[in-house]
Structure formats: C-alpha cells, structure tokens
Amino acid sequence: MIKLINILTIVMISSVLFSQNTRIPVKGLALFSKDGHFQPYEFSRHAIGDNDILIDILYSGICHSDIHMGRSEWGNTKYPFVGGHEIAGRVIQIGKNVTKFKVGDYAGIGCIINSCGQCNNCKNGLEQFCEKGMVGTYGSHDYFNNNEITQGGYANKYVVSANHAIKIPSHADIKRVAPLLCAGITTYSPIHFSKVKKEDKVAVVGFGGLGHLAVQYLVALGAQVTVLDISEEKRADAMRLGAVQYVNVTNLEELKGFENQFSFIISTVPAKYNPVIYMKMLKMGGEMAIVGLPSYENMPQITLDSFIFNPNRKVYGSLIGGIAETQEMLDYSVANHIYPEVEIINADGQSLDDAYNKIVDGKVKFRYVIDMKTLK
Ligand code: NDP
Ligand code: ZN
Numbered sequence: 001m002i003k004l005i006n007i008l009t010i011v012m013i014s015s016v017l018f019s020q021n022t023r024i025p026v027k028g029l030a031l032f033s034k035d036g037h038f039q040p041y042e043f044s045r046h047a048i049g050d051n052d053i054l055i056d057i058l059y060s061g062i063c064h065s066d067i068h069m070g071r072s073e074w075g076n077t078k079y080p081f082v083g084g085h086e087i088a089g090r091v092i093q094i095g096k097n098v099t100k101f102k103v104g105d106y107a108g109i110g111c112i113i114n115s116c117g118q119c120n121n122c123k124n125g126l127e128q129f130c131e132k133g134m135v136g137t138y139g140s141h142d143y144f145n146n147n148e149i150t151q152g153g154y155a156n157k158y159v160v161s162a163n164h165a166i167k168i169p170s171h172a173d174i175k176r177v178a179p180l181l182c183a184g185i186t187t188y189s190p191i192h193f194s195k196v197k198k199e200d201k202v203a204v205v206g207f208g209g210l211g212h213l214a215v216q217y218l219v220a221l222g223a224q225v226t227v228l229d230i231s232e233e234k235r236a237d238a239m240r241l242g243a244v245q246y247v248n249v250t251n252l253e254e255l256k257g258f259e260n261q262f263s264f265i266i267s268t269v270p271a272k273y274n275p276v277i278y279m280k281m282l283k284m285g286g287e288m289a290i291v292g293l294p295s296y297e298n299m300p301q302i303t304l305d306s307f308i309f310n311p312n313r314k315v316y317g318s319l320i321g322g323i324a325e326t327q328e329m330l331d332y333s334v335a336n337h338i339y340p341e342v343e344i345i346n347a348d349g350q351s352l353d354d355a356y357n358k359i360v361d362g363k364v365k366f367r368y369v370i371d372m373k374t375l376k
Pocket of ligand 1: 062063064065066068182183186205206207208209210211228229230231234249268269270271272273290291292293294318319320359360361362363366
C-alpha cells in the first residue's frame with residue numbers, strides 16, 4: 001500500500017514536472033581538472049524526447065574507468081567532468097512513444113545511452129560497436145542532441161533513450177544493482193563469448209570491482225576458479241566467493257607452475273603488468289579476454305613473438321556488452337542472487353575524493369556505490 005502511494009506521488013509530481021521542450025536541471029558532483037577535487041556542479045540535460053525517459057537516480061557505482069577518465073589517463077578529458085556509468089534509479093517521466101517503462105519503475109543505465117540503431121552492429125545487439133559511434137554515458141558527443149557532451153551519473157537525474165535503459169525488477173536489491181550495469185556486463189559478456197562451462201579451469205586476474213563479479217559468474221557456471229591479485233588482504237574473500245585457489249602475484253614463488261593450465265582467463269588489471277605471464281598460463285586452445293584498460297602511460301605492450309611462441313591460444317579485448325545482453329545479465333544476476341559487495345557512501349565531494357584514492361590504493365571491498373539521495 002505504502003509502495004503504491006509512493007508511486008502515485010511520483011506520478012503526480014512528474015506529471016507537472018517538465019514539458020516537452022524544457023531542458024532538465026541537474027545537480028551533480030564534478031571534477032574541474034585532472035588533479036582537482038569533486039565539487040557540486042549544476043548543469044542541464046536535454047529535454048525528454050518522445051523516445052526518452054527521465055530517471056531519478058538513486059544509486060551510482062564508481063568504476064575504475066571513472067578514475068581513468070576523471071584523471072585524464074586515457075587522453076584529454078573535457079572538464080567539468082561528471083563520472084558515473086553504473087546507474088540505478090526510478091523512472092519519473094516518459095516520452096510519448098515509450099512503452100518499455102512506466103513511471104515508478106526501476107531503471108538502470110550502463111555505459112551506453114544511445115546509438116544509431118540502424119547499422120549492422122546495432123541490429124545485432126552490439127550497440128557498443130555502433131558504426132556511427134555509441135553515445136556514452138559521459139564524456140561523449142550526443143549526436144542526437146546538438147553534439148552536447150554527456151555527463152554521467154554522479155547526479156540526481158538522467159535523460160536516456162528508453163531502448164538503451166535496462167529494466168530492473170522491482171524485487172532487486174536496488175542498493176547493489178548499479179555496478180552490474182558496467183562491472184557485471186563487462187565480465188558476464190566475455191565469459192559467455194568464450195563459452196565457459198562446468199569444470200573448466202579458469203582464472204580471474206585482478207580481483208576488484210570487475211574481478212569479484214567475474215568470480216561469481218564463473219563459480220555459478222561450475223568452473224574451477226583461480227584468482228590472481230597483488231593484495232594479500234583479499235585471499236579469504238576469494239575463497240569465500242568460491243574460488244579454488246588464490247595467488248598473490250607479488251610473491252614470485254606462488255606464481256610458479258601455472259603454465260598451460262587454464263582454458264579461460266579474464267584480465268581486469270587497471271595498472272602496469274605483463275600480460276604475457278598470463279598468455280603462458282593458457283592451455284592450447286585457451287582464450288584470454290582483456291577487459292582492464294590501464295592508463296596510456298602504463299599501457300602494457302605485447303610483442304608479436306609472444307603470440308608465436310605461445311601458439312594456438314586466443315587473446316582478445318572485450319568492451320562492456322550490448323543492451324540485450326546487459327538485460328540478460330541483469331535478469332540472470334537478480335534471479336541467481338549475484339550482486340557486487342558494496343560500500344555505500346554519501347554524495348559529497350570529500351567522500352568521492354576519498355573513494356577514488358582508496359580504489360587506487362586497493363582499499364575497497366569491492367565497489368563503492370554513492371547514495372545519490374544524500375546529495376545536497
Ligand atoms: P578495481 O580497481 O576495482 O579492481 C582492479 C583490481 O586489479 C584490484 O583488485 C587491483 O589490486 C588489481 N590489480 C592491480 N594491479 C594488478 C596486477 N599487476 N596484477 C593483478 N591484479 C592487479 O577496478 P575495476 O574492476 O573497476 O576496473 C578494472 C579495469 O577494467 C579498469 O582499467 C577499468 O577501466 C576497466 N574496465 C573496462 C571495461 C571494458 O568494457 N573493457 C569496463 C569497465 C572497466 P588491489 O587488490 O590492490 O586493489
Ligand atoms: Zn565501468
């Protein structure tokens with residue numbers, strides 16, 4: 001009953017909220033330079049188009065990609081920069097053509113807010129590889145809306161194309177859903193692309209936000225998972241989540257004896273490392289998905305001889321996942337109780353500054369999620 005009253009209240013408020021051509025005023029938290037601090041930032045998003053929905057953001061996850069972007073580690077980031085591409089919220093207004101959502105529904109946004117919808121990749125559910133370019137949740141030119149630069153989800157509201165928003169079931173654990181929209185799909189997608197199955201010997205390199213979800217998906221498939229990370233503090237957590245062994249890669253003795261072992265490896269490492277060590281751990285015919293993308297300054301290099309002398313293994317990159325697969329991942333995760341382990345933080349500059357530093361220092365278990373309702 002209370003829920004119904006809440007939803008009715010949202011309907012009533014939203015029906016008088018924004019008319020068709022009105023830009024949406026938004027409050028958020030932004031960085032103003034690559035070594036700056038988070039500060040309150042008021043901006044606006046484009047008006048709600050006929051195929052769009054307006055979301056009241058409840059929770060926003062902090063992905064390591066936000067840090068790479070916020071600190072200009074992947075090229076020249078434009079400032080002010082509002083990060084956040086792991087967004088869970090509630091629909092408060094819909095465009096006139098929208099049937100996928102109704103006001104009051106939960107909705108999620110990942111890394112993609114729009115795409116051309118016409119090219120082969122879009123038609124095949126690979127919107128992340130849209131031939132015209134996907135419109136990213138932040139730092140992207142929105143070619144549907146005067147090429148304005150998109151700003152992310154460390155904010156109170158988002159306008160998104162309904163076709164690119166994800167339905168979140170009403171019984172989902174909404175505090176923990178947001179990181180599935182990036183960390184979840186980025187690990188789920190290559191695990192399925194490589195067709196991992198029960199009893200396979202597999203490895204997860206980098207046991208952070210992405211890595212701890214990869215472990216859960218792989219364990220759920222019945223694979224035997226080895227986790228490799230630089231931290232000693234996460235050993236017990238890996239075993240608790242179902243890994244069969246944990247390797248602290250800073251201990252060279254522990255690293256020995258893994259050549260030709262694994263049929264699948266996913267690397268989520270965001271820092272400088274030597275990927276060839278892991279190529280050697282693949283058995284013949286094995287596949288390694290690279291998803292971690294370190295700063296350009298620390299980008300690992302693989303030389304051609306590494307492929308020739310570790311032959312008949314496949315090493316490929318993977319970028320998030322398409323919208324249909326993201327929906328599939330979300331439904332699967334909720335149905336199988338696969339969620340990130342999260343620390344909820346307040347939406348203020350100091351909390352975000354601290355969170356960024358702690359992520360880089362390996363001090364988060366395992367994902368920070370910002371409670372956007374605490375934004376002042
Ligand atoms: P986190 O910081 O949460 O996790 C990274 C983990 O890697 C940490 O546990 C960290 O160690 C560990 N690590 C660091 N160096 C090494 C090393 N040399 N060997 C093994 N483990 C190491 O980051 P996220 O999970 O959020 O993101 C990981 C990467 O994936 C980032 O580069 C991000 O940009 C990228 N990404 C890529 C996507 C894609 O579509 N391809 C989508 C989303 C993210 P410690 O225990 O000290 O923290
Ligand atoms: Zn991300």
